[in-house]
Amino acid sequence: MKNVRLIGTLALLSRRRFAFGLPLLTAGAAISQNASVANAKPGSKAPIVTYHRTRTVDGVKIFYREAGRKGAPVVLLLHGFPTSSHMFRNLIPELADRYHVIAPDYPGYGQSDMPDRAKFAYTFDRFGELVDGLLDQLGVSNFAMYVMDYGAPVGWRLALKHPERVTALIVQNGNAYDEGLKEFWDPIKAYWSDHSEEHRTALYKLVTPEITKFQYTDGVSDVARVAPDNWVHDQALLDRPGNAEIQMDLFYDYRTNLPLYPKVQAYFRKHQPPTLIVWGKNDKIFPADGAHPYKRDLPKVEFHLIDTGHFALEDKADEMVPLIRDFLNRKIAS
Template sequence: MARTTYRTADVDGFKVFYREAGRVGAPKLLLLHGFPSAGHMFRDLIPLLTDKFHIVAPDLPGFGQSDMPSRETFSYSFDNIARVIERFTEVIGFDRFAVYVFDYGAPTGFRLALSHPQRITAIISQNGNAYEEGLSDGWTPIKAYWQDPSPANREALRGFLTPDATRWQYTHGVPDPTAVSPDGQNLDNFYLARLGADEVQLDLIGDYKSNVALYPAFQDYFRKHKPPILAVWGKNDPFFIPPGAEAYKRDNPNAVVKFLDTGHFALETHASEIAEAIRAFLA
């Protein structure tokens, strides 16, 4: 098994922690995690791909081991997260790469594609949404906050940040919840419990509306540049539902769509199946 190393990059003074594995010179693969996780969500996937790819999995700004500056010095928006990650890829020499996007990683990765389409060789979207039909009714309280960012509507979203909510995200839709390790969710809850992390996450939940506003631009990118797309989807995801995966075919008829009988965090139960799909797709 190839060794994974744990590094920190200085991105214009911003510390970005990342996992790296595989041979330098092999095809590059950037892994972008989602809420409320970090690069550790790829711990089972990375070893299954290191013989073929040079893999990097950063922790997004405000997540995991990367810097979480105060909200007074850093505005927590998806535009700013994407700017840091874009510079991160430049700092570490990731000039052309396939990108695996999940949850928050999707609007981050798609912003990179809009900014520099020539750098993206392929997209693997694992429950990474770019279509309004992919949003479930579970977004209703979040949409209420987008429409009226009142203190009361913001306070109503704190339920998404509790340990029970994290466990639910990991296990909802999984046929056998005992197959889900508690390690990832417990680490996520540790990071969520840090001083100030709750307000950071509420800022990002509020800014998610900027991603929905960009959906037409993302879709135009898919149509115009036609990057190879693999949508591999936990079909029981309570947030990003299967029509969001199928919609990729509308803008790129050659998109490959695969559904797995699991929930939002599909890697917790189907890492080997996802790795096999990636290997076949990128071959």
């Protein structure tokens, strides 16, 4: 009996201590929360969340990164070779506080499907159709476009098909004029001339680790600002079985972009889309010779040559992001 009474007494004391201590715990939590709020920096905001999603368009799984409020003005980010929407991973959160940002991967790139080339045409026409289909599925009717490298011919196809939908252009090392195809393109032009196996074989060097790294580091004054993860990531995807052949198909199909240039230039002259040029001036693949001609057809273009190479965002985002945000805030912000 003594043991039973002792146990009952201890239980009663425990309940009283818990009941007494609970307000103190609650108060302590409130004090801690208030202290966190008090210590927060003025004007600080919650981190931007980027979502990694897929949609099936015409039977092809298309991966895309998405961030920002739906209903906000849309900014479409179109990547270049040999990368994917990965190239925009740092830019997306810099824009998504005010814009709805969408960055897809083309088939054969990034996390999108890589269909058998015997059953799927790896062409810029097809890429344009699939991006257009993705935008339709997402309910996007108007958008600004950031185009870079391969993203330019994909974007130009969208603009020619839906000129009324394009609210603004940001062009970074992406051609719309013949002046931009210099010495780097000579082996590719040789392949265009005869579609021979000899000239095709010569292009395999363009998908080697050395050239992939070159694209990120050439023309960059401080390579320490460029994450080596970039060329490791891209090369791993290039090295997938069958991917090199896909890239050769696209090198050959790039010839179809040149006849579009006069139509694109006519689009510029007629519609005068607000345009920002942020171009890596040391790029040997798309040199600055291809940037200047935009001024002929877009007299109000905002023109900036950046002291870097091909993938300018990798080391010059601190210079480019303020230009991009200022441009978008003036031209498309609601």
